[in-house]
Amino acid sequence: MEKVLLLHSSSDGQTVKILRHIEQTLGEGYQCELMDLNTLPVIDFNGYQKVLIGASIRYGHLNKKLYQFIEIHQKVLEAHKVGFFCVNLTARKEGKNTPETSVYMKKFLQKSPWHPKLQAVFAGALRYPRYGWFDRMMIQFIMRLTGGETDTRKEVEYTDWDKVSQFALRFKQF
Known part of the structure; x- marks a missing residue:
């Protein structure tokens, strides 16, 4: 083993x-x-x-x-x-x-x-519903800049x- x-x-x-x-x-x-x-x-x-x-x-x-x-x-x-x-x-x-x-x-x-x-x-993975408000907004901003998912109701596993x-x-x- x-x-x-x-x-x-x-x-x-x-x-x-x-x-x-x-x-x-x-x-x-x-x-x-x-x-x-x-x-x-x-x-x-x-x-x-x-x-x-x-x-x-x-x-x-x-x-x-x-x-x-x-x-x-x-x-x-x-x-x-x-x-x-x-x-x-x-x-x-x-x-x-x-x-x-x-x-x-x-x-x-x-x-x-x-x-x-x-x-x-x-x-x-992107887990918007699990993030606190600040993290959700910051990650959404970063995803907007990089062409990623911005719908904060979604969870996406990449x-x-x-x-x-x-x-x-x-x-x-x-």
Whole structure:
């Protein structure tokens, strides 16, 4: 049984949903443990054969706790099999949905001292009814600027689940 640590830095839960999908895709033979990276947990990485980190973008930025976590654990991250993906709404558009074309992944790689060998970018979900007033208005403004959904009564999931499954299989062979 291969032990896998699934770490998340999630704003609204889509990153966790993606990690759960990856867990299902890995299937039998894998024991996965999900942990909130934003709590800066103390982790014994030797207890895991692989680690996968998923982080969401909010207002153009990854959570600062992600960078703190990387700073604390950089040497261990470099020594283990650790994959990374980011989740954002911009990735709903072709040409902005790969590690090579995502402005957020490029920014992450410039800012982070750790450069994961296995990377992915996934589109997130738009959950207007679940947001507070301020977030709903700000996200609607951003979506208006980028040509996205602006009806605040709607929830739209942009995640390409086939792409997530393909990444899970790459992670499995990693």
